[in-house]
Amino acid sequence: MGHTSNDLLHLYASSSSPLESTLLVCKNGSESKLQKPNRPWRKPITIPLPSSQVMGKVKYFLGVISEANKRLELDAKDNSSKNYDIEVLNGNESEYIEMDLMLGIADLSTPEAVATTEYSIAGFQ
Numbered sequence: 001m002g003h004t005s006n007d008l009l010h011l012y013a014s015s016s017s018p019l020e021s022t023l024l025v026c027k028n029g030s031e032s033k034l035q036k037p038n039r040p041w042r043k044p045i046t047i048p049l050p051s052s053q054v055m056g057k058v059k060y061f062l063g064v065i066s067e068a069n070k071r072l073e074l075d076a077k078d079n080s081s082k083n084y085d086i087e088v089l090n091g092n093e094s095e096y097i098e099m100d101l102m103l104g105i106a107d108l109s110t111p112e113a114v115a116t117t118e119y120s121i122a123g124f125q
Contacts, residue, residue, distance in 0.1 A: 076084050089096070108114050 072084070108117060
């Protein structure tokens with residue numbers, strides 16, 4: 001009869017395997033004999049990072065956007081808040097963003113689904 005898995009577990013029980021003995025750094029309790037070097041603790045040497053052109057642009061942009069937000073808050077307090085409501089359309093808009101929420105959601109595996117989708121898209125154009 002062949003070896004059982006229990007036999008394989010105890011294969012190297014009496015001595016270490018060749019791989020284990022190769023990788024073993026401290027043998028037979030010798031780790032207590034090792035002494036650490038007697039060096040005082042020192043702060044690691046660090047140097048400042050060079051200034052980044054991107055970070056300069058980001059800081060400038062944050063300043064500009066902060067100033068624009070302050071102006072917008074003052075204008076919103078002085079004028080009617082309806083002028084700043086992005087959901088109110090009064091017909092004087094020259095540009096607007098149209099969001100197609102049906103894109104990628106409809107399953108067009110049948111001719112009826114394709115016809116329904118084309119009809120609904122034609123109704124919005």
